[in-house]
Amino acid sequence: MSSSYVLYGAGAVGGVVGARLHLAGHRVTLVARGEHLARIRARGLTLDTADGREVVRTDATDSAAEVDWRDGPVVLLAVKAHQTDAALADLMAHAPPSTAVVCLQNGVSNEPATLRRFARTYGITVMLPSEHLEPGLVVQGSHPVPGILDVGRYPTGTDALAEQVAADLRSAGFASVPRPDIMAWKHRKLVTNAVGDAGVVLPDASEELREALRAECEAVLAAAGAPLVTQEADRERRGDLLQVRADARGSNSLGQSLQRGTPGTEVDFRAGEIVLLGRRHGVPTPLNERVQRAAYERLRSTLT
Ligand SMILES: NC(=O)C1=CN([C@@H]2O[C@H](COP(=O)(O)OP(=O)(O)OC[C@H]3O[C@@H](n4cnc5c(N)ncnc54)[C@H](OP(=O)(O)O)[C@@H]3O)[C@@H](O)[C@H]2O)C=CC1
Numbered sequence: 001m002s003s004s005y006v007l008y009g010a011g012a013v014g015g016v017v018g019a020r021l022h023l024a025g026h027r028v029t030l031v032a033r034g035e036h037l038a039r040i041r042a043r044g045l046t047l048d049t050a051d052g053r054e055v056v057r058t059d060a061t062d063s064a065a066e067v068d069w070r071d072g073p074v075v076l077l078a079v080k081a082h083q084t085d086a087a088l089a090d091l092m093a094h095a096p097p098s099t100a101v102v103c104l105q106n107g108v109s110n111e112p113a114t115l116r117r118f119a120r121t122y123g124i125t126v127m128l129p130s131e132h133l134e135p136g137l138v139v140q141g142s143h144p145v146p147g148i149l150d151v152g153r154y155p156t157g158t159d160a161l162a163e164q165v166a167a168d169l170r171s172a173g174f175a176s177v178p179r180p181d182i183m184a185w186k187h188r189k190l191v192t193n194a195v196g197d198a199g200v201v202l203p204d205a206s207e208e209l210r211e212a213l214r215a216e217c218e219a220v221l222a223a224a225g226a227p228l229v230t231q232e233a234d235r236e237r238r239g240d241l242l243q244v245r246a247d248a249r250g251s252n253s254l255g256q257s258l259q260r261g262t263p264g265t266e267v268d269f270r271a272g273e274i275v276l277l278g279r280r281h282g283v284p285t286p287l288n289e290r291v292q293r294a295a296y297e298r299l300r301s302t303l304t
């Protein structure tokens with residue numbers, strides 16, 4: 001049976017997921033903007049995979065005002081975390097209150113922001129190497145399994161909708177299961193991102209520094225009482241499912257934004273989230289602060 005989805009933020013992650021759901025027979029509306037939206041409207045969205053390129057032609061708009069809400073589409077929110085408030089404001093203005101919103105994003109701040117507005121809030125742990133550097137084009141970085149996208153209700157639990165979303169994602173080729181403790185997985189992903197971002201923005205990101213950063217993140221999350229799956233559980237879930245294409249992977253999503261020269265950065269919701277929690281719970285976070293500051297320095301130099 002086919003379902004209906006709105007991919008709010010059809011960039012690297014939202015574009016790959018939206019294209020694959022469309023190719024699997026689901027109704028998909030893409031929300032994008034600027035030159036990217038113009039290209040999608042004019043020529044379709046190009047999905048680049050290790051098997052070649054496919055052009056996906058489906059509805060595309062820059063506002064929830066133009067989405068057809070009549071068949072109760074599920075929103076997969078795939079903007080960067082610093083863009084979430086603007087996206088939610090648009091959704092609040094135009095989506096029915098009963099809409100289910102699934103945060104297909106890194107970080108742990110999107111779900112509480114969404115729950116303020118939509119009672120049916122869900123989270124997905126996004127393990128999906130992907131790229132969006134050119135308008136109209138998204139690159140699926142892993143093959144043959146494009147990504148692992150486990151899903152759960154926020155703050156905890158699973159339900160029929162989580163099962164449906166996981167089944168639909170599987171129909172589109174992803175690995176996906178419903179998980180009642182989704183935020184414990186997303187906190188682990190937060191640690192992975194803080195450590196990964198050090199490699200992007202710090203010139204001296206040695207193995208030793210990464211390990212110290214990981215320990216700092218874990219100390220903060222423990223002090224905050226945040227649920228966190230172990231690194232072993234995370235490794236076990238990934239197994240060897242993600243086979244990253246050597247030719248496709250430039251940088252992680254933080255690095256790609258810097259490369260594209262987009263204003264703003266998600267770093268405040270990655271290393272910056274650890275900094276916030278550290279300050280709230282009295283744990284020093286010098287390494288995460290370095291990563292956060294270095295990302296802003298890179299942003300400044302990209303924009304000038
Ligand atoms: N890329 C990756 O490999 C991975 C990314 N993630 C996470 O997935 C999430 C999405 O990241 P990613 O796909 O890389 O981001 P992208 O920047 O590639 O995609 C987001 C898209 O949403 C658009 N957008 C943002 N706000 C709006 C708006 N209000 N209206 C219309 N369009 C909007 C952006 O446009 P514009 O460019 O103009 O801002 C962009 O095209 C992030 O949380 C990221 O950390 C997780 C795992 C891997």
Ligand SMILES: CC(C)(CO)C(=O)C(=O)O
Pocket residue numbers: 106126127128129130192193196251252253254
């Ligand atoms: C871990 C990684 C690099 C890919 O899944 C990611 O989360 C990102 O690019 O932000």
